[in-house]
Amino acid sequence: MATNDQFKALVKSHADGDDSQFYSVAMQVAAKAARAGQDKFAQELRDMVDALRKREVASTRVASVVPVSQPRGELASLLTVSYPDARAADLVLSDDLSERLHHVLHEQRQRDVLSRHGLAPVRRMLLIGPPGTGKTSTARVIAGELGLPLFAIRLDTIITKFMGETAAKLRLIFDALVQTRGVYLFDEVDALAGDRAAANDVGEIRRVLNSFLQFLEEDPSESVIIAATNHPQLLDNALIRRFDTIMNFDLPDQEGVRAVIENRLATFRTSNISWKRVTDASNGLSHAEVAVAAENAAKRTVLSGRKQIRTDDLVAALNDRLRAGAPQPVTA
Numbered sequence: 001m002a003t004n005d006q007f008k009a010l011v012k013s014h015a016d017g018d019d020s021q022f023y024s025v026a027m028q029v030a031a032k033a034a035r036a037g038q039d040k041f042a043q044e045l046r047d048m049v050d051a052l053r054k055r056e057v058a059s060t061r062v063a064s065v066v067p068v069s070q071p072r073g074e075l076a077s078l079l080t081v082s083y084p085d086a087r088a089a090d091l092v093l094s095d096d097l098s099e100r101l102h103h104v105l106h107e108q109r110q111r112d113v114l115s116r117h118g119l120a121p122v123r124r125m126l127l128i129g130p131p132g133t134g135k136t137s138t139a140r141v142i143a144g145e146l147g148l149p150l151f152a153i154r155l156d157t158i159i160t161k162f163m164g165e166t167a168a169k170l171r172l173i174f175d176a177l178v179q180t181r182g183v184y185l186f187d188e189v190d191a192l193a194g195d196r197a198a199a200n201d202v203g204e205i206r207r208v209l210n211s212f213l214q215f216l217e218e219d220p221s222e223s224v225i226i227a228a229t230n231h232p233q234l235l236d237n238a239l240i241r242r243f244d245t246i247m248n249f250d251l252p253d254q255e256g257v258r259a260v261i262e263n264r265l266a267t268f269r270t271s272n273i274s275w276k277r278v279t280d281a282s283n284g285l286s287h288a289e290v291a292v293a294a295e296n297a298a299k300r301t302v303l304s305g306r307k308q309i310r311t312d313d314l315v316a317a318l319n320d321r322l323r324a325g326a327p328q329p330v331t332a
């Protein structure tokens with residue numbers, strides 16, 4: 001049986017929330033019981049501890065984000081959480097963007113090394129570019145590669161919904177940044193631009209922008225902050241200056257179009273495709289639209305019982321996207 005000291009150690013580790021100490025004392029109790037010939041009890045206790053430890057490993061990731069992923073009260077209406085498993089290889093990026101992305105990932109992964117020298121990793125990123133070119137996807141990849149939760153914040157929705165209280169809501173979000181390390185995506189950050197506000201809201205938007213600038217500047221957290229916009233011309237210079245890295249996204253070039261299609265059609269034979277015709281037909285389309293066209297061509301191929309994608313199917317699908325007036329993709 002457990003000694004009085006072991007009982008006290010169990011209670012103390014429970015009170016401290018120190019699970020590993022709790023389990024280690026429980027194992028000592030099991031060992032003592034085994035020595036005393038109580039084999040059955042010792043084995044049962046060991047099995048229980050093993051099972052609990054396994055369960056704990058599986059839930060560690062979830063547990064660390066409970067304060068925000070199951071927000072009590074207001075936080076729930078301000079952000080949504082996801083756990084992307086996206087990888088850098090899923091993205092088709094220009095050399096410059098790819099370099100910037102890998103730079104951020106590298107510094108984030110080495111943040112302990114940096115901090116030992118009093119240095120902080122890059123963690124404030126501004127992503128600029130037309131719809132469907134990979135801004136949200138990049139935030140998902142950073143979360144996926146770093147094993148962090150992704151929290152998405154729609155500033156325009158918050159401002160419309162909480163006019164007058166927006167700055168207080170921003171404070172809640174920036175508190176969460178400190179509490180739970182994650183990737184925080186502030187989408188449509190141009191909602192903070194005075195030009196977009198109705199005349200009677202200009203003063204309020206100005207106040208919200210100032211609070212946002214102040215929170216950004218003073219944020220002591222280790223979270224990654226990503227702001228995204230399709231309208232960089234609306235952004236205040238003071239805001240742009242607050243970011244460590246600016247990533248300018250653009251429509252894909254011919255190589256990019258081909259890479260998006262090949263990624264999407266990885267399970268099909270594409271050796272017979274005439275890429276010049278395909279890339280010509282993609283002119284002006286975003287990565288997202290090219291990806292949708294590739295999927296449509298793939299469906300047509302499957303449903304007609306073929307294994308090989310035909311150039312004509314791809315070109316027709318791309319033309320469809322162009323004719324559809326290049327509608328904006330639905331994004332996360």
Ligand SMILES: Nc1ncnc2c1ncn2[C@@H]1O[C@H](COP(=O)(O)OP(=O)(O)OP(=O)(O)O)[C@@H](O)[C@H]1O
Pocket residue numbers: 090091092093129130131132133134135136137138229230260287288289291328329330331332
């Ligand atoms: N650079 C890219 N490489 C590979 N796929 C991409 C890329 N950009 C977009 N896609 C595809 O298009 C979809 C939508 O893209 P994403 O949400 O990243 O666009 P966005 O730039 O955030 O657009 P928006 O400005 O509308 O929010 C992605 O889920 C992905 O399938």
Ligand SMILES: [Mg+2]
Pocket residue numbers: 135136137187228331332
């Ligand atoms: Mg997006």
